[in-house]
Amino acid sequence: MTLCHRGTRACLVRCLGDVFGNACHAASQSVNTQTMNLDIRSHERRFANYAAQERAKEREDPAPLDLKFTHTHNVLANARHIVASENFTQARACLLAALYHDVARFEQYLRYRTFRDRVSCDHGLLGIKILKRERPLNEEHPLVRRLVLAAVGLHNRFRLPPSLPEDLALVTRVVRDADKLDILRVMDEHLSQPGPYSPTVVMSLPDDDTIVSEPILQAALEGRVAAYEDLRSVNDFRVLLGTWFTDMNFTGSRQKFVTDGHARRILQALPANAPYAPVKDKLLKQLDEFTAIFCPEAH
Numbered sequence: 001m002t003l004c005h006r007g008t009r010a011c012l013v014r015c016l017g018d019v020f021g022n023a024c025h026a027a028s029q030s031v032n033t034q035t036m037n038l039d040i041r042s043h044e045r046r047f048a049n050y051a052a053q054e055r056a057k058e059r060e061d062p063a064p065l066d067l068k069f070t071h072t073h074n075v076l077a078n079a080r081h082i083v084a085s086e087n088f089t090q091a092r093a094c095l096l097a098a099l100y101h102d103v104a105r106f107e108q109y110l111r112y113r114t115f116r117d118r119v120s121c122d123h124g125l126l127g128i129k130i131l132k133r134e135r136p137l138n139e140e141h142p143l144v145r146r147l148v149l150a151a152v153g154l155h156n157r158f159r160l161p162p163s164l165p166e167d168l169a170l171v172t173r174v175v176r177d178a179d180k181l182d183i184l185r186v187m188d189e190h191l192s193q194p195g196p197y198s199p200t201v202v203m204s205l206p207d208d209d210t211i212v213s214e215p216i217l218q219a220a221l222e223g224r225v226a227a228y229e230d231l232r233s234v235n236d237f238r239v240l241l242g243t244w245f246t247d248m249n250f251t252g253s254r255q256k257f258v259t260d261g262h263a264r265r266i267l268q269a270l271p272a273n274a275p276y277a278p279v280k281d282k283l284l285k286q287l288d289e290f291t292a293i294f295c296p297e298a299h
């Protein structure tokens with residue numbers, strides 16, 4: 001597979017299509033023990049070196065890059081937790097995809113001074129380009145390499161394309177769950193502090209109890225994942241984060257969702273009166289019911 005050096009979005013989308021094709025083909029190959037080896041320490045060192053090299057280029061404030069470095073390690077830890085509770089044949093690809101999922105955040109920030117894809121670039125697709133350029137996956141089994149590249153490219157999609165190869169869908173779902181679990185941590189840590197909240201963290205939404213998004217409340221009441229574009233206030237954001245529980249793909253992810261306590265704290269801060277009360281009750285009850293069955297020791 002060759003990568004267009006201009007790195008345009010269309011070019012990267014073509015590469016992603018190529019990766020899908022290869023993943024489909026590779027999925028039918030016999031799995032060898034290399035794909036299940038969970039020792040990725042050499043990759044962790046390599047990633048740390050790459051992050052340090054990029055950080056050194058930042059002349060003003062490296063704090064946003066440091067946050068992404070911490071986030072990466074938390075996402076990897078979450079992925080380890082998920083993998084440990086399942087019996088995946090592609091466990092190594094899951095861990096590597098978690099480690100490299102946000103590799104593009106450094107270059108994205110240095111180039112555009114923002115992590116917002118809409119006003120800069122698709123950091124999933126840029127991640128593929130960087131991994132092709134830096135070649136940390138060259139020693140990996142071809143199946144692992146292709147799965148990791150494709151999962152990195154897909155991890156930030158609102159919805160996954162239908163009919164993905166089974167292995168690729170699984171690896172991508174592990175990364176997405178692990179990613180969301182750490183975003184909950186970041187949001188909880190921030191929203192637990194007294195306001196005013198950082199506009200970057202709350203996406204410049206007003207912290208005003210009188211501003212409510214009906215589509216967000218409706219999605220929560222119907223058991224659907226709420227969409228970012230419907231957000232109107234910080235309380236809506238709390239509800240959206242609570243709806244992620246229904247989007248968790250593995251029992252290990254759901255267990256972490258409830259036992260970490262982040263989602264519960266975020267939801268408990270919602271107003272106790274209408275129109276948030278029924279949504280708050282429903283989402284908290286959902287967590288309680290899961291906890292009672294799957295994590296009774298946490299009850």
Ligand SMILES: [Fe+2]
Nearest residue numbers: 101102123156
């Ligand atoms: Fe990401």
